[in-house]
Structure formats: structure tokens, C-alpha cells
Amino acid sequence: MERxxxxxxxxxxxxxxxxxxxxxxxxxxxxLVAMKMVQLDEExxxxxxxxxxxxxxxxxxxxxxxxxxxxxxCWEGYSAVQVVRDMAGATKASxxxxxxxxxxxxxxxxxxxxxxxxxxxxxxxxxxxxxxESDYCEYKSPLDPFKYAxxxx
Ligand code: IDP
Ligand code: MG
Numbered sequence: 001m002e003r004x005x006x007x008x009x010x011x012x013x014x015x016x017x018x019x020x021x022x023x024x025x026x027x028x029x030x031x032l033v034a035m036k037m038v039q040l041d042e043e044x045x046x047x048x049x050x051x052x053x054x055x056x057x058x059x060x061x062x063x064x065x066x067x068x069x070x071x072x073x074c075w076e077g078y079s080a081v082q083v084v085r086d087m088a089g090a091t092k093a094s095x096x097x098x099x100x101x102x103x104x105x106x107x108x109x110x111x112x113x114x115x116x117x118x119x120x121x122x123x124x125x126x127x128x129x130x131x132x133e134s135d136y137c138e139y140k141s142p143l144d145p146f147k148y149a150x151x152x153x
Contacts, residue, residue: 002080007115010068034074
């Protein structure tokens with residue numbers, strides 16, 4: 001089973017959309033295996049958004065990500081990285097397809113509700129950035145046989 005990182009951004013918290021967004025992942029069949037609320041700081045954002053450090057909008061992005069706490073979630077499921085990425089929709093939310101999270105809840109390229117890992121490799125790196133092993137919870141998912149074929153879980 002793949003695991004991926006979702007960050008519910010400060011705007012998601014402030015706008016009261018946390019429940020809506022989490023509910024989408026739950027209903028899709030993904031399993032929540034770790035979750036915590038934290039205040040991000042500049043140090044971790046420079047690492048997390050290292051690929052954007054030289055962009056003119058970086059200071060706005062950094063300040064936006066520190067404007068309120070975020071909710072960090074690890075979701076597990078079949079093909080979870082791509083599934084969650086597709087559910088988030090395009091980065092520029094004004095172009096995101098309706099039915100995606102960004103396409104339903106945002107118009108902004110910056111204030112776009114969620115971060116989602118963009119590859120399995122980056123998911124592993126990002127999860128290590130924000131979670132330690134003891135943050136993960138082990139529990140049974142008795143509905144898995146109703147969600148998946150035998151070779152999918
Ligand atoms: P992603 O979040 O869809 O993976 P990235 O290109 O990795 O997109 O960018 C990370 C975050 O930086 C975006 O989610 C968004 O908040 C912000 N960002 C990206 N491009 C722009 C832009 O052109 N203007 C303002 N903010 C941007
Ligand atoms: Mg990205």
C-alpha cells in the first residue's frame with residue numbers, strides 16, 4: 001500500500017474546510033494513518049518548498065503557510081500518491097477541474113487548500129520530513145475486502 005502526505009493549508013483551516021476535505025479522502029476509501037496540527041516555520045518551509053525558493057512569490061507562499069496552523073495527514077491506499085494528487089487538482093486552482101478539491105474550493109494559485117506529494121519518492125521524503133515512526137497508528141481496516149480486490153491490498 002502506498003502512503004502520501006497531505007497538508008491542509010492555513011486557508012483550509014481558516015475557511016472551515018478541514019472536515020470537507022478530510023471527508024473526501026475518507027469516502028474515496030483512503031485510510032488515515034497519521035495526523036497532527038502544527039505551526040510551520042520558515043526553516044521547514046525553505047526545505048519543503050526548496051524548488052520554489054528563487055521564485056518571486058516565495059515570500060508570499062512562505063507567509064501564507066505560516067499564517068495559521070496546518071493539519072498534516074498521511075493517507076494510505078492503493079495508488080494513494082496519484083489518487084490524492086488527482087483529487088487535489090491543478091496547482092493554479094482557477095484552472096482546476098470542478099470536482100477536485102482545488103476546483104471546488106479555490107480560485108488561487110497560492111491559496112489552494114492542500115499540499116499533496118507529487119511522486120512516491122517525494123512522498124517518502126516528505127513524510128519523513130513531518131512525521132516520526134511513533135506518529136503512525138496501526139489499526140485494522142475490516143472493510144478492506146469490500147473496497148479492494150484481493151491483489152489490491
Ligand atoms: P503543487 O502544490 O500543486 O505540488 P508546486 O508547483 O509544488 O505545486 O508549488 C507549491 C505551492 O506553491 C503551490 O501549491 C502554491 O501554493 C504555490 N505556488 C505554485 N505556483 C505558484 C504561482 O505561480 N503563484 C503563487 N503561488 C504558487
Ligand atoms: Mg508540489
